[in-house]
Amino acid sequence: MSDSSALLRQIPGILHGFGDKRALLPVGLQPYEATRPVKKQVHGVRIVDVSRPGQACGEADGLFTSTPGILLTVYTADCLPVIFSRKDGQHIGVVHAGWRGLIDGILEQVAARITLSGDTADWVASVGPAAGACCYEVSQELNDTFIQRLDLPASLISPRPRHLDLAAIAQAKLRALGFTETDRAGRCTICTLDETGQGFHYTSFRRNSHQRALNPSHPGISGRNQQSGIIIL
Template sequence: MDDAWIVPDWPAPATVGAAVSTRQGPGVSAPPYDRLNLGLRSGDDLAAVVTNRAALAQALALPATPLWLRQIHGTAVAEHSAPREDEPEADAAVARGPGKALAILTADCLPVLFTSADGGTIGAAHAGWRGLAAGVLENALARMAVPAADVMAWLGPAIGAPSYEVGDEVRAAFVATDPGAEAAFTPTRPGHALCDLYMLARRKLAAAGVTRVFGGGFDTFRDSRFYSYRRDGAASGRFATVIWTR
């Protein structure tokens, strides 16, 4: 693929496709959302976003319209069991069988993709710090109903630790249930620390028994290919991390 897309580097089954959109894709959004903004609730023109979503589906040759979610930084998981027009209120989704597509919207939060070893079950999760601490990854894995040893995960573009300063409440939320999570926080000034979302996600996945974890190493704040809410504020669009079954 060209620079409009990031293709996950993971040993997923041949029947599973995945890609991440960038701002450089075939979109029509005007500045400051230029140009492939996919977030309906980002302040962009709604008609432009609908056009962009159709362009994404066409460019990636998706087998079906993705299941888009109304994400609220929670832990609910939707199951894509049949075609639907609405956006369920959830921060993760799973699908079984061929011809399905899932999409996660982010602009600094961590998108996580899952697939079973046989490609029969896929999943996707939106893991901001609140959802990550509360168990959105564990809930997605439970809904997949696949032994953890048969699951692989890919960590998509998120804000990197050097760019992500948080308050003590974030550190406390993780350390309360996992004292070892302290290693993911580097103190900066009183009451604040740099937070490594990738390390925290890997710890969560390892505790759940998922050892085949790929991806990471992005920083949406510093990489202009991606939307970043922390960098751009309310004028930030959303990019999509998509997974599908052929």
């Protein structure tokens, strides 16, 4: 069974899930795959309103809809998928938030979209599987950039020297934006093993890059990014 959010499971009339290597698109969402909007993720902050199945969205890292029957998904392989739903299940959203998106304000863009017609306090947000602080080592320059640009404790941003905690950063941002109910679903995409203990549970861009550096014949992850998504039924 794919990862899911305890908060989102309580909301009526929606289905959601976070993908992994066993089911790149969670099994429960697969029947709706043909309805997905078409987009190109570019580590940006553009949020698109979706009103019809298969809508062409261009470059976008976030989707938002109140229309039933349209599956909203994002691809990830270490970046954060974040799924949103109004508590009545009538409006939903999803974003792809890597380190660039977190710094440049994609979560703030979601909040701005919500507040055009409502209040973030009426929504829940779930932060999905991503590179964890256990494994996500970055340059000192990038670590310092996060600490300088985000109004968050340095110990939250980087609980270990030069290791970013993307999920903690996202949850802290969400709380500051007025989302009173958030949770985390899933584990570190880099190091989490599967149930056999012989392979990995998630696709990971960083782990794959390390493997390919050691063995150039090791296959890349093209076409194997997991998807996380949500749909109003």
